[in-house]
Amino acid sequence: MKINFEDLKKSIISEHNRLRSDPTYFIPLLEEQMRHFKNDTLYKPKETAIQTSEGKAAYVEAIQFLKRQKPVRELTYDPRISAACQDHVNDIGPRGLITHESSDGRSLIDRFEKYFEWDGSCCENIDVGNKLAVNIIISLLVDDGILDRPHQKNMFNPDMKYFGIGCGEHKEFDVITVIDYVSGIRDLGRPYYDYNNLKYEYPNNVNVIPSKKQNKNKHVAQNQFQVDDPDAPDTTISLNIVKTLKVFQDKPRKITRKIYTLENGVKHIVEIEEF
Numbered sequence: 001m002k003i004n005f006e007d008l009k010k011s012i013i014s015e016h017n018r019l020r021s022d023p024t025y026f027i028p029l030l031e032e033q034m035r036h037f038k039n040d041t042l043y044k045p046k047e048t049a050i051q052t053s054e055g056k057a058a059y060v061e062a063i064q065f066l067k068r069q070k071p072v073r074e075l076t077y078d079p080r081i082s083a084a085c086q087d088h089v090n091d092i093g094p095r096g097l098i099t100h101e102s103s104d105g106r107s108l109i110d111r112f113e114k115y116f117e118w119d120g121s122c123c124e125n126i127d128v129g130n131k132l133a134v135n136i137i138i139s140l141l142v143d144d145g146i147l148d149r150p151h152q153k154n155m156f157n158p159d160m161k162y163f164g165i166g167c168g169e170h171k172e173f174d175v176i177t178v179i180d181y182v183s184g185i186r187d188l189g190r191p192y193y194d195y196n197n198l199k200y201e202y203p204n205n206v207n208v209i210p211s212k213k214q215n216k217n218k219h220v221a222q223n224q225f226q227v228d229d230p231d232a233p234d235t236t237i238s239l240n241i242v243k244t245l246k247v248f249q250d251k252p253r254k255i256t257r258k259i260y261t262l263e264n265g266v267k268h269i270v271e272i273e274e275f
Helices: 005-021 023-034 056-068 079-092 108-112 133-142 150-155
Strands: 116-128 162-170 174-187 236-248 251-262 267-273
Touching: 005 023, 005 133, 005 150, 005 162, 005 174, 023 056, 023 133, 056 133, 079 108, 079 162, 079 174, 108 116, 108 174, 108 267, 116 133, 116 150, 133 150
Parallel strands: none
Antiparallel strands: 116 174, 116 267, 162 174, 236 251, 251 267
């Protein structure tokens, strides 16, 4: 079956936002797919048979999750995010890889910053093998064999506001889809700057700038990263510090970028200008 990848992207956008706005809509679709199991192998119509790790159990768990899950706001599609997704597809698909790291070692953040500045948090979902949008969404939702269901959490993360999609051929599994999410996005080279604190900050609402009084409130450390770093989120599990140079309004600025990885795999960034 020859795939029109542009049409596939459009269908994924629609199905993904339908999932977020009406989670229970997918329950009958999951129940229908469960009818195509033979032992732990899933024989989906028009798709390659898949040997699953958990069989129907993961589907049952997903259905129970959807019954509890409240709707969240729809995501806004952004072509700049899709450009970063497509770069990753074009890189790892022909090589037969399934990884969040580019073949040359670049990270998700590196791919983003070729096209735009991002605020707050970001994450990425990758699916291989599925040729229909609804099956891609269900595959990520069920998250068969993956502890803590990270793809499922990404799909319903209420902090994410924008997303993009890349689709293409995969050497081993025919099709690969990359979906990237960010909580805020700005034009390349244009920072949001908090002049009260001499810091590039990324709050949930960029129109609200914390006052000095608010920032002086004592915060009880929830993890080892917060002992000496008040910028660290509560669920931080790792920190990467990068020195970089940005040009804003024709003036070069030295920036220290703190990239926090949270328990759910989401990335959170704070940038501090050096003087």
